[in-house]
Amino acid sequence: MTRFLLVMPPLTGHVNPAAGIAAELAARGHEVAWTGTESVLRPLLGPGERVLGTGTRAFRAQGGHGLAALRSLWEGFIVPYARFTAKPLDAIVREYRPDVLLVDQHTPAGALVAHRHGLPWASFAPGAMELGRPYRALPQVEEWMTGLLRGLWERARLPEREYVDPRFSPALVLATSGPALTGRTDPPHHAPVGPVIAARPHDPEFPWERLLPGRRRVLVTMGTLAGELGADFLARTVRALELCGGDVQPVFAGPRALLPELPPHAVAVDRAPVLELMARGELDAVLCHGGMNTVGEALAHGLPLVTAPIRHDQPFVAAQVAAAGAGVRVPFARVTPERLADALRSVLETTGRRDSAVRVGEELLAGGGAAAAADRLEALG
Amino acid sequence: MSHPEPPSFEKPLNPERATPVAPELVALVVEVAGAPPGWARRVTPDARLDADLLLDETELSALAGRLRERFGASADLAALRAGLDLPGLEALTVADLHRLLPEEDAR
Incomplete structure (x- = not known):
């Protein structure tokens, strides 16, 4: 039995596919806990899942278009959410003592805390945002993102020489896409597992x-x-x-x-x-x-x-x-x-x-x- | 940098300030935007490619390819964008595109 900790953002599109993976792990006899914003995770996961809350704070709504949306995602959500959850996450890892963390690409604080505690961690990419480096044609935009991530690394007082991009675990990157869409061959530590489809109960409310x-x-x-x-x-x-x-x-x-x-x-x-x-x-x-x-x-x-x-x-x-x-x-x-x-x-x-x-x-x-x-x-x- | 809500797509941007843009350039922008012909009146010099015309990365990539095809290698939007930081990309306008065109095409 392995003890997994899933570090997920309060975003439905990220939590739902991770729930399918969590269910599979639990069915195999592993222990699974979630960490993040409990007020969002709990309604999505139901009463049966273990959720270790990192506190609740309102973050800027995800809106807009194009570069404004990209700026809003990073400066309004990814970075402030990582700062807000850094301390609670550290305490949760000390208390829960997971063997492995699954860390969403939008919650880099999870990767930082895993690194600090020397725990194995996998990245979770439920979208195409970071895979394939969509902004590789705009090097200064990539540098801006890296700068923000390095800022989080520094703020976490981790040694600069050990920096690892918190979006990409060197051990495993799980993605819900696949070569049929991305058109590329992934490195061995990338696992494009395709859609994670969990059985849902019949919905009697639908007409x-x-x-x-x-x-x-x-x-x-x-x-x-x-x-x-x-x-x-x-x-x-x-x-x-x-x-x-x-x-x-x-x-x-x-x-x-x-x-x-x-x-x-x-x-x-x-x-x-x-x-x-x-x-x-x-x-x-x-x-x-x-x-x-x-x-x-x-x-x-x-x-x-x-x-x-x-x-x-x-x-x-x-x-x-x-x-x-x-x-x-x-x-x-x-x-x-x-x-x-x-x-x-x-x-x-x-x-x-x-x-x-x-x-x-x-x-x-x-x-x-x-x-x-x-x-x-x-x-x- | 703050951005206003994107205006409705029927309304022209600052029509009183609109100055001519090379018609072929306008046509290319309309083509890659998959827009109706009337949308062309939004393609004014001060229209920002991102916040005003709402062109996304894949559309801008397609536009870069079409510009090179039509106006030659010097009309290199990809190189221009590759050299810009986020504020510079946000500020990029149709006038900046126009400046990429060879002199004989820019009229």
Whole structure:
């Protein structure tokens, strides 16, 4: 039995795939605890998981676009969150005495504390943000990120000569993507395990009876949309789906306040049982922002995508999906209803992208998911 | 550096200050942006590529390729961006693109 500590940020898209790995480790008889913001982790994980809280403090909402979003992510979240959690994490590691840490790339404090205590640690990359160095064409941006990380290292009073990039464990980097999307061969200590898909219970709250037989269905799930641009995009989406014809039934998952008036056959819910909808074969395509989890889940179920990326790693993931032939990328801020309808038709009415989605999904699943991740983590113990 | 909320995509930016940009450059920007033709009126000299035109990294990479194809190796947006820090990248405008064009194309 090995004792694992999962250091995760208070971000749903990071916690959910890690939960699949945690469940696999627990099923193998290991002891697993989480550490982070308990007020966020607990509702996502349920009452059964052990959560060692690092305290709660509000951090800047993740918003904006492009470089402003990148700056906000680092200066408004990654660095201040690492500073805020550094001391509590140290105390938690002293008390819990883990054998191995799994540290999300957005929580570098976990890597620092592991290094201080001489504990083996793995990095967790649930997105494409750092993998493949998306900003390698902008060396000064990479230097800025490295400078911020070195600042955290220095603040932790760790020896400068021992500096290790806290996003990349030299022992193991677990990623939920795979070569079918990234198009590259990873070094041996990288484990691209593909999507981590954990069984979810049936959702009786979803209006299953409203899914009309004989229709092609598009799930629209855009993550945390907000503001004028978010509402404007959804209005264009509703129009685009109307242009696709009455035999296409949209299922919107997201805040209803941003949605315009919908046609009677459309379904709208605040939260959709996405995996259950996919597993039951209720969907024909997915329109999303290009977040790695949704993309991985859709491809794992052979569903082609239309992506409208907004920020962070989404443009990179969207480009990978398009390059793999499994989807079409549209510009979130600029796509017209007509162009969006064309994109949706191209994934609904032709087989090429669906075939590619099936192939890419199979290749991603071959990464082994939670079982492969657990194998690699066990080897560190 | 603070950034205003991106304005709605229908509205032109500072139309009264708009000065001509080489039409071919505007066409290339519209093309890589996957934008409707009317969006071209936003491609003014002072429009920032990131915060105003909302071009992301993959679109800027595509734009760099198209500029080199059309205007030659000296129209090297990739090299220009590679030499900039984050504030410099945030401040990059259509006028900066225009300055990359060979003199005969910049009119």
